[in-house]
Amino acid sequence: MTITSVDQYRAKPDDQIKLIEWDPNDKSAFPAGKSQGKKALKPLTARLEALQEVMWAEQKHKLLVVVQGMDTAGKDGTIRHVFTGVNPQGVRVASFKVPTPIELGHDYLWRVHQKTPGLGEIVIFNRSHYEDVLVVRVHDLVPEERWSKRYEHINAFEKLLADEGTTILKFFLHIDLDEQKGRLQARLDDPSKHWKFNVGDLKERALWQDYMAAYEDVLNKTSTDHAPWFIVPANRKWLRNLIISTVIVETLEGLAMNFPEPQDDLDEVVIN
Numbered sequence: 061m062t063i064t065s066v067d068q069y070r071a072k073p074d075d076q077i078k079l080i081e082w083d084p085n086d087k088s089a090f091p092a093g094k095s096q097g098k099k100a101l102k103p104l105t106a107r108l109e110a111l112q113e114v115m116w117a118e119q120k121h122k123l124l125v126v127v128q129g130m131d132t133a134g135k136d137g138t139i140r141h142v143f144t145g146v147n148p149q150g151v152r153v154a155s156f157k158v159p160t161p162i163e164l165g166h167d168y169l170w171r172v173h174q175k176t177p178g179l180g181e182i183v184i185f186n187r188s189h190y191e192d193v194l195v196v197r198v199h200d201l202v203p204e205e206r207w208s209k210r211y212e213h214i215n216a217f218e219k220l221l222a223d224e225g226t227t228i229l230k231f232f233l234h235i236d237l238d239e240q241k242g243r244l245q246a247r248l249d250d251p252s253k254h255w256k257f258n259v260g261d262l263k264e265r266a267l268w269q270d271y272m273a274a275y276e277d278v279l280n281k282t283s284t285d286h287a288p289w290f291i292v293p294a295n296r297k298w299l300r301n302l303i304i305s306t307v308i309v310e311t312l313e314g315l316a317m318n319f320p321e322p323q324d325d326l327d328e329v330v331i332n
C-alpha cells in the first residue's frame with residue numbers, strides 16, 4: 061500500500077497559507093493507519109538507500125533537505141527514521157544552534173553556505189538559515205528592518221544553489237500545542253530523554269502564536285518552484301516519516317540517475 065499524492069502538502073508559490081487551516085492530525089493521505097503505515101515505510105527506506113548509492117557513485121547531483129519545526133516537532137526523529145540505512149559516506153547532517161560570536165560576526169548565511177552539499181552528497185539541515193527569520197524575529201534579536209529583508213536574501217541564496225545544481229526540499233513539521241505538551245511531558249517523565257529537555261523550551265512554547273505567524277511568513281514568502289516547502293502533518297510520527305520519505309524518493313527518482321560508465325573497457329579484463 062502506498063501513500064496518495066504528496067503534492068497536497070506542497071506550499072504553492074501563490075498560496076496564502078494560514079496554518080490554522082492545515083490539520084496536524086490529517087491522515088487522509090494514508091487512511092489505513094499506523095501499522096500499515098510503518099510497513100509502507102520499509103520499501104521507501106530501501107529505495108532511498110539504493111538511490112543514494114547511485115547518487116554518490118554518479119557525483120552529478122546534490123540534495124539539500126531542510127527540516128524545520130517547533131521544539132519536539134520531530135526533527136531528530138525524522139532524520140533518524142527517514143535516513144535509516146543510507147551510507148554515511150555521502151550523507152551529512154548539519155545542525156544549526158545559537159550562533160557563536162564568530163558566526164555572529166559574519167552575515168547569517170555565512171555558516172550555512174559552508175554546509176551545503178557537494179557533488180554526490182545529501183545534506184540534511186536540522187534547523188537552518190530559517191532560524192534567522194524565526195527565533196530571531198520572535199525574540200527581536202535583530203531589528204525588523206534587518207530581518208524583513210532576509211526573505212529576499214534567502215530566495216536569492218536558494219536560487220543560487222539551485223542554479224548551480226542543488227535540489228532543495230524543505231519540510232515544516234507541523235504539530236499543535238497539545239501534541240507538544242504531551243511530548244514535553246514524555247521527555248520529563250523519561251530520564252533517558254532529560255538531555256533533550258530545556259526549560260527554555262517552555263518560554264518558546266509560550267510564544268507559540270508568534271512562531272506560527274513567523275512560520276506563515278516563511279511559507280508564504282519562500283516556497284518557490286526551485287525550493288518548495290512541504291507542510292507535513294506531524295502529530296503522527298509514522299505519517300510524518302511516510303510523507304517525507306515519499307517526497308524525497310519521488311524527487312530523487314525524477315533525477316533519472318545512473319551508475320557511471322566504467323573508466324576502462326572491462327570486457328577484456330581477466331583477473332588471474
Ligand code: AMP
Binds near residue numbers: 156195
Ligand atoms: P536544538 O535544535 O534543540 O538543539 O536547539 C538549538 C537552538 O538554537 C534553538 O533554540 C534555536 O532556536 C537556536 N538557534 C538556531 N539558530 C539560531 C539563530 N540563527 N539565532 C538564534 N538562535 C538560533
Ligand code: MG
Binds near residue numbers: 131132256258261
Ligand atoms: Mg531542543
